Amino acid sequence: MAHYLVQPLVMLSVGAAVCSLAYVLAAIVCVRRFGRRGVGRPGACPPVSVLKPLCGLEPGGYENLRSFCCQDYPAYQVLFGVRDADDPVIPLVERLIAELPERDLQLVVAPRTIGPNLKVSNLANVYPLAKHDLLVIADSDMHVGPGYLAAVVAAFEAPRVGAVTCLYHARPAGGLWSRLASLSINEWFLPSALVGAALSPVRHCFGATMAVRREVLEQIGGFPRLAHYLADDFYLGHFAAAHGHEVRLSRYLVENVVREPSFGALFSHELRWSRTVRSVKPTGFALSFLIYPITLALLADLAGALLPGPLPAGLSLALPALTLLALALRLGLHYVVRSALGIPGVGRPWLIPVRDLLGFAVWAAGLFGQGVVWKGRAFSVDGHGQLVEPKENTQAVVSKP
Structure with missing residues (x-):
């Protein structure tokens, strides 16, 4: 050279x-x-609806779901959304409902699709049954302690706060590849997110927790507004901030149970994350x-x-x-x-x-590239962060009455 x-x-x-x-x-x-600050508890405890979109079995699935049902909080409901009546997660949810009859738990099985993001379709299907005006949404591979809801709700005490989100750390449920994935979350992603939050106000949410006031969700267009985005969590917070609401980062760390069975699975998963981040924050x-x-x-x-x-x-x-x-x-x-x-x-x-x-x-x-594989389905992500399905699959995302 x-x-x-x-x-x-x-x-x-x-x-x-x-x-x-x-x-x-x-x-x-x-x-x-971040580690020196406490998570806090709310002065008031308004009732909360927890929305859990589910698809298939996750590592530690039963324990993860149960953790959301056993909160040290006075009034909350948990809505489990499933699209497929044959989904293997259904017996786990039915077991929880049988074991915890004193809790307000409900399973919703509905195949209606409102866009290519099936997780958001799941949320749209359970949303009409949400009883309360504070909504908490968390991915299915997350595990929380009994003080989780109280910590999240505490961040809503300021009226200007329209959405609250949580960061997460990882616990591997497997061998080397799961450990490498968890190491990346704990020591690369998590610190970088904290540096970002220190440099500028948080204007997006993380999938570990998206908590939002019902009025704010309706103001931004509800779940249909998110149904075509891959990074629905990012855009929920982004749209809330664009409407003048503060997005607050809770001090509570959620636990993400991680299992990567092979190097290929690990690389594919992280490549999807990378392309997702590139689509929503290209400079970052x-x-x-x-x-x-x-x-x-x-x-x-x-x-x-x-x-x-x-x-x-x-x-x-x-x-x-x-x-x-x-x-x-x-x-x-x-x-x-x-x-x-x-x-x-x-x-x-x-x-x-x-x-x-x-x-x-x-x-x-x-x-490079725009292709991602998510839950076994292939997509490309356009310049606006929206999912584009191959033509042969577009019939699967036509909204049903």
Whole structure:
């Protein structure tokens, strides 16, 4: 490679690595600050409707669902939505209803489809049965403690708050691939979300929890407004903020039970996330390579090795120092996440460089293409974040009366 091309490449790679180290320091500060604050309890406890869209069995499915039914909260209902009468999750829900007759639990089986996002169709089908004006929506692979509802409702005490969301940490329910997936959530996604929340107001929701006032949901157009988006959670908060409502990040961390049976499943799942993020926050996604300091330091080392002749004295010391510092800071963040947030370790420290390299590879792959596979169905995502189905499948998303 020509000398005049290599020098700028070295400078760019070193600059990116230094910026990445600064990011990790900021992440450590944000994680520690988040961990020091309590989740809070509401002064009043208005009744709540919990909407649970279900499709198939999830790892720890029964325990996950039961956790939402056993809340330390005075008045709430839980609506379980299923589209297919043969869905294997139905016996779990029926078991819960039989075991907890004193709770307000109801199963709704309805195949009506209002758009390509079948999760949103599920929510639209159970919504007419929601009794209360505070609505809490949570993905089916989430597990919560008995204080969850109280913590979420506490964030609504300010009238300007129209929606509340929660971040989440992961618990692996499997071997190496599940641990790598959980490590990514706990030590790459979660800190980056906290840094983002520190830099600018939260204007979107996470699927771990989307809580919204009924009047706000109606104001933004209800579930039909979300039915064509892949990132329905993002857009619920986005539309609420666009209508002048505050979106608040709760201090409660939800637990995500993760099972990835193979490398292919892990990579496909994370590639879908990457392309989803790219569709809704293209600038943020483009800059998210900065959360991979180990990879960037190694790329700087590689660029330095391409320079003809011996390295300048300063650079020959700076490059290995960058790599060692990247490893040290990433290891520091690993332990800060565990101690400040009370999250059990999900992987050995030696997995951290592997996870960093893999995360960068997923990010690079996410720069290209629009195709995603979700619940076994293939889609592309257009420039507005909306799902586009292959022509042969479009009949499946025609709204039924």
